[in-house]
Amino acid sequence: MSGFILSEFGHFGLRMDIAHQWLLLVPSWLTEGRTSIFAPKATPAQLVFGLSMFVLAIAAAIFLATGGILAYVLIRYRRRATDSEHEPPQIYGSNQIELSWTVIPIIIIVVLFLTTARVIFNTEYATKPDAALDVVVIGHQFWWEFRYPKLGIVTANELHIPVSDPQHPTPTYLEMSSADTDHSFWVPQLAGKTDVIPNRVNVMWIDPQSPGLYLGQCAQYCGTQHAKMLLRVYAQSPNDFDAWVAEQRQPAKASTVDGQAVFLRNACINCHTIAGTIAKGRFGPDLTHIAGRDTIASGAVQNTPENLRKWIDNPDRMKPGCLMPAMHLNDRDLTAVVFYLTTLR
């Protein structure tokens, strides 16, 4: 069944011709910005976009027709100073008219419903190609854990995936669950959101067609710092992605012993993992390759030594209510540990 429906769309291909036609109708300020739902860059978002435009067009037509009649009636039949005091003729109803404005909406609903159902099944019943990449997504208060079980990679907050060529689709399938409260994975340009719920596994897929950085954030209230549980998805060309994978599979190349000692001596290891050391905590993000990331604190700030220093000194100042405690390191240890982290590529 799924194959039958999908064949109409072609496998994982953007229907760019239609997309461009619809885009003409959407004002540019709604398609600019990297989190607009009207600037789709992957098939699931594209499917939603096509449906959205169809629904919007019907809604606009209904609004113009009904709203127009309403405005006409309000103006035409307003009381004027010249009106007599007589009451207007009393009309109690008409079964024919009632029937017509029952049947016409039903016809519109049937059309809308069938279109909607097709998009639901096209997205949720899409056949998974063998070349698909599997990523396990685990929502935490207030950050994202990404695990690539077949590649042996664990990372956080910045999801790297390959672009998908419509001829040879390599979509990414996200298997999602939560370690604590409900979250929701939402990168508007790639797909609609899917909730990330503890004690439950949800699956969604994305297939960005061009390389780039796609932004999003947690879309289900999950606690104090829900607002700064940001998402960054890096879609990379196959070569770039392979290079990233190779880099991630290496153990961390730390070039300092000082900072590492501070890290391993403190409570850091209770929550963080650094591959190749005794730090095997799972409560916080894996730091094995933290220096390779663009941001820290789940996308809240740029990954610079100054920000790292402020963060470790007192995370609450940067992201009030986050779960990492202030480490109260002395100045020397702070400098050492920051330097150590900046070497973890």
Next chain:
Amino acid sequence: MADSIPLTGPIDLTSTPKARPLTLEVLHAWVTTVDHKKIGLMYIGYALVFLVIAGLEAIVMRLQLAVPENSLVSPQVFNRMFTMHGTTMVFFVGMPILFGFGNYVIPLMLGARDMAFPRLNAFSFWIAAFGGLLLYFSFLGGDGLYGAGTAPDVGWFAYAPLTAKIFSPGHSTDYWTLGILLSGIGSIGTALNIVTTIICMRCPGMKLSRMPLLVWLYFVTCCMVFVAVSPLTAAQIMLLIDRYLGGHFFDTQAGGSAVLWMHFFWIFGHPEVYILVLPAFGFANEIIPVFARKAIFGYPAMVAASVAIGFISLSVWAHHMFTVGLGPGANTFVALATMIIAVPTGIKIFNWIATLWGGNIRFTVPMLFCAAFLFQFLIAGLTGIMLGAAPFDWQLSGSYFVVAHFHYVLVGAIVFTLFAAFYYWYPKMSGRLMNETLGKWHFWLFLIGFHLTFDFMHIPGILGMPRRVYTYQLDRGWGIWNLIVSIGVIFQVLGVGCFVCNLLRSYFKGAVAGPDPWDAWTLEWSTDSPPPVYNFAAIPSVQSRRPLWDLKHPEDPDSKYEL
């Protein structure tokens, strides 16, 4: 024949002038009253106080969100604000104010002298009022003995497992649970009372098919309260068991289900929207015909549509859960059910337009609010269809688009018709008309504020802004829209200011209304303003849906035409 009893001019049997009562006596009379009119007014007054409080909470949120990366309030405070704003508006403003109007108007419209169970009525009010006080006591006692109080911060739908003891220590969530539990008991009591009153207390000749549409809508609403509020009450008890007695209903870490709570909450939550909006339709059904000077068009269709909405609304709750991963089958079914509800809703809008057609529309303040309601409800319905298209909802769910949509229903439809209802029935309740000029200021300021706020609030949702974020990144391009949304609040506050001034000023200085200032047709206008304690000196008897029309036009009464 019963119709020979005159409908106007109550006979005041207690006309000997009394000495002015002491303040204490007045207070005592209010606290111990079982009179449906006094209880109705207390409901309304109580709801207005909470309306102002929840409005202030909204202002805090809009100040914080006016610009990106703002740090006016901490995330903790912001989260409390949106939780308390939502909870208060739904449970301690929406429900009591609608029950207040229902309490006041329904017995009068039915030609009855009180509700069926006056003492249950008083009990329901006081228990609901206690619920509201308990919720707000959390600001003082939320953390018990351990520190300063904190209000609940789990969101108004309080998804599990955020409410579990481990994620929500202290007592703030307990105040939330108990407050809603008590308000639910009050709601069920009042709903039971209204349903019984409608079934048993109609005056002679008031067949079900002759009841004013407002009464029909309250009947449907109250039946829905039974079905919808009970699961919520059960869920609150289950949550208490989880938190204090070692239960694991929603405790995901012990194998409980977070999705179970969502089902329980939304099987309440979606019918709740209709519980709130159906009485608003009822106000429009009474006010639009009177000011268009025409009988309501298609009365039987309006009744059928209301009942249909009542039934269908019980099958659409999972459209709040399109992103939960219920699977394509469930999503398709719920999308269909959600879209079908547009049919009876459309019937209502078309019938209102047909009522206005050929009328002689007097644009007094109540009619202005109803006219705006018609446009706004049309838009709210259309964005509702967009959200009902499940894949579109995958993008819009949990975004500011949804927030804009449901405020279009709750403010654009419900609050606008409530204001209309205030201007319309205030003369009946107080004996004095509200000021028209100040009323027009109120209308236009509030209309501008509403549209600045809630029209532009759709846009950040389309641009990817989730709800319940205390701040947002500079580079997302949401700043300008949020600023416009916040500016709209200023106009809304000015509008509500005019309203409150009007309420107070008119009580002392308003023009004396007389029994029937709007030349209206339903029974409440046949008695004094304000009505005597016993409502009607002689129980009236009716021949049609518009008894006062028959009285005013004996040559051409409604009873000749109605089916």
